[in-house]
Amino acid sequence: MNIAVILSTVRENRDGNRIALFAKHMLQERGHKVTIIDPAEYHLPMLGKMFVEMDMPEAKFVEIHDSLEQADGFIMITAEYNHSVPPALKNLLDHFRQEYFHKPTGIISYSAGPFGGIRAAEHLRQICAELRTIAIPKSLPISQSHQTIREDGTSVNGDYERRSKSFFDEFEWYAEALKNQRAAKGLPG
Numbered sequence: 001m002n003i004a005v006i007l008s009t010v011r012e013n014r015d016g017n018r019i020a021l022f023a024k025h026m027l028q029e030r031g032h033k034v035t036i037i038d039p040a041e042y043h044l045p046m047l048g049k050m051f052v053e054m055d056m057p058e059a060k061f062v063e064i065h066d067s068l069e070q071a072d073g074f075i076m077i078t079a080e081y082n083h084s085v086p087p088a089l090k091n092l093l094d095h096f097r098q099e100y101f102h103k104p105t106g107i108i109s110y111s112a113g114p115f116g117g118i119r120a121a122e123h124l125r126q127i128c129a130e131l132r133t134i135a136i137p138k139s140l141p142i143s144q145s146h147q148t149i150r151e152d153g154t155s156v157n158g159d160y161e162r163r164s165k166s167f168f169d170e171f172e173w174y175a176e177a178l179k180n181q182r183a184a185k186g187l188p189g
Helices: 016-029 059-070 087-094 118-131 159-163 165-185
Strands: 002-006 033-037 073-079 104-110 134-142
Touching: 002 016, 002 059, 002 087, 016 033, 016 073, 016 104, 033 059, 073 118, 073 165, 087 118, 104 118, 104 165, 118 134, 134 159, 134 165, 159 165
Parallel strands: 002 033, 002 073, 073 104, 104 134
Antiparallel strands: none
């Protein structure tokens, strides 16, 4: 399956790159093709028009659209800013709409603190519901991300590789089920 891993922040010295590499490794070990969508690479303007409203969208919007459209599911990696998602993630998500419909989203949250960004993860669930992407019930909070995940995307003691197994199992279940339904019946009205 094609999985898009979406980062959330454009901040310097962010831990999101580590977490994205972790997710990429875990998904590739399971045989999936992974595309990383990093808002820091695209420098998107604040939302003025959605992609579908653009007459001649810039190449960066087309590239993101194509990656989202071709994806069978999404892993959204969110930092926690003031108990919510970073503005770069919200802005990226808001530029698109139907690309997300009836595809699963697995949420990996992280923070430097002990709670692993769980408040941002819960807020992101509400956003996913409006985007009509199904946030799977399990999430994967990563606490003290700067100490627990190395720059190469591996965890310091292998703990997150073990803890993530049920998360990725559930994500794959939803991805397969929803892909089969989209193929068999298309999208509901």
